[in-house]
Amino acid sequence: MHILLFNFFYKPNPDYQNMASGLRRRGHTVWLGFRSAEGDLQWHDGETFVGRQRGPGSVTGTVSRIPGLSHLLNRLLFLAFLFRIRGFIKQTSPQIVQLNPGSLNFPWVLKMFMPANIHFIFDIRHLNVGIRDDVVGRFREWLLVQDYWLHARFIYNHACFNHEHTAQLLLGKTWHKWATVVPVGLDEQFFTIVPENETAVSPVHPLQFIYVGAITRFRALETIFEAAQLARQQTDRFRVVLIGPDKTDGYYHRLVAQMGLEDLVYIKPPIPYHTVAPTMAAYDVGLAYIPDRRTWHYQPTIKVLEYRALGLPILSIDVPSHRELVEQEVNGLLVENTVESLAEGMIRYVIDRAFWSHCRENALTMRKGLSICDVARMYDEAVYQKLVRYQPETDKT
Numbered sequence: 001m002h003i004l005l006f007n008f009f010y011k012p013n014p015d016y017q018n019m020a021s022g023l024r025r026r027g028h029t030v031w032l033g034f035r036s037a038e039g040d041l042q043w044h045d046g047e048t049f050v051g052r053q054r055g056p057g058s059v060t061g062t063v064s065r066i067p068g069l070s071h072l073l074n075r076l077l078f079l080a081f082l083f084r085i086r087g088f089i090k091q092t093s094p095q096i097v098q099l100n101p102g103s104l105n106f107p108w109v110l111k112m113f114m115p116a117n118i119h120f121i122f123d124i125r126h127l128n129v130g131i132r133d134d135v136v137g138r139f140r141e142w143l144l145v146q147d148y149w150l151h152a153r154f155i156y157n158h159a160c161f162n163h164e165h166t167a168q169l170l171l172g173k174t175w176h177k178w179a180t181v182v183p184v185g186l187d188e189q190f191f192t193i194v195p196e197n198e199t200a201v202s203p204v205h206p207l208q209f210i211y212v213g214a215i216t217r218f219r220a221l222e223t224i225f226e227a228a229q230l231a232r233q234q235t236d237r238f239r240v241v242l243i244g245p246d247k248t249d250g251y252y253h254r255l256v257a258q259m260g261l262e263d264l265v266y267i268k269p270p271i272p273y274h275t276v277a278p279t280m281a282a283y284d285v286g287l288a289y290i291p292d293r294r295t296w297h298y299q300p301t302i303k304v305l306e307y308r309a310l311g312l313p314i315l316s317i318d319v320p321s322h323r324e325l326v327e328q329e330v331n332g333l334l335v336e337n338t339v340e341s342l343a344e345g346m347i348r349y350v351i352d353r354a355f356w357s358h359c360r361e362n363a364l365t366m367r368k369g370l371s372i373c374d375v376a377r378m379y380d381e382a383v384y385q386k387l388v389r390y391q392p393e394t395d396k397t
Contacts, residue, residue, distance in 0.1 A: 054084065
């Protein structure tokens with residue numbers, strides 16, 4: 001089966017890359033599409049680049065200084081970009097086209113009036129994570145939900161979600177008529193590596209909290225720093241390490257210095273995906289912090305899935321989707337999304353090392369999750385084959 005997977009992110013997370021790898025192991029031809037630094041959409045078959053569509057560009061010169069006209073012309077340039085992609089898809093004629101739309105405008109352009117033998121999947125992996133929680137933000141959320149609903153229900157052949165809560169929010173209780181839920185798959189390392197850090201049992205050892213994710217203002221990471229500052233009033237036997245791309249031009253680095261937390265809080269650059277699991281395993285507690293925005297509560301974050309698979313004790317914000325993975329005082333702590341509650345959770349782990357050991361022992365016996373191969377099999381059997389009535393080759397996993 002020939003499958004196209006693509007999104008419009010310049011720096012996509014490794015999820016689609018992992019999916020492509022798992023599907024190739026099952027004998028499928030998979031081309032992965034992603035944006036280049038120049039804005040082009042480029043396609044890779046796992047070994048080499050097999051296609052490229054020139055990006056939309058933008059208007060320049062005098063016209064670019066006329067707000068209304070420049071906006072309209074930029075929209076037209078983007079539409080032309082989508083039609084170039086559409087032409088590539090039609091020429092390639094794959095059986096499956098799976099699109100993660102993100103904030104893409106006009107996704108209907110790619111699907112409308114295309115040959116019936118090309119099956120399009122609207123893959124909603126996150127729902128409006130970038131929308132502010134105010135009146136304007138709620139209106140934008142409503143508009144986005146309506147747009148996604150229209151595409152998932154009427155325009156694309158099928159929809160996929162990572163969690164049932166998101167599917168039900170968008171399509172209602174009968175979501176299964178138009179969609180399939182396939183959870184996020186993780187690299188096999190997360191299930192095989194055993195955390196070896198036993199020194200946290202010692203009360204004199206600084207307990208190490210790990211947070212992996214993009215360093216952005218929207219994530220409201222100030223809460224973590226303020227919690228560390230508050231916890232310091234009772235103990236300084238801990239360290240908080242954040243690993244991820246800094247998208248704030250150093251704002252949080254400066255904030256850590258201003259708060260006098262340089263000896264407690266460390267912000268480190270991103271690391272290659274294949275080193276994430278062993279890096280996490282060297283820490284004592286996984287921080288599953290999310291901002292206090294309801295649009296983040298529909299499905300568990302990737303990091304809490306990774307912590308659970310690794311067998312790390314977890315300190316998580318108490319939201320419904322995380323309760324599926326964190327059992328209170330069994331393999332972790334669920335706390336309110338306040339500075340005070342997060343600080344109390346930190347202090348509990350740091351001061352009561354017997355409690356940390358209890359959570360760690362349980363977490364190691366409660367490791368679970370889906371691997372890349374598991375998810376590839378689910379997409380293949382539960383989605384692709386049903387759409388094209390295809391009998392796959394022998395599973396090579």
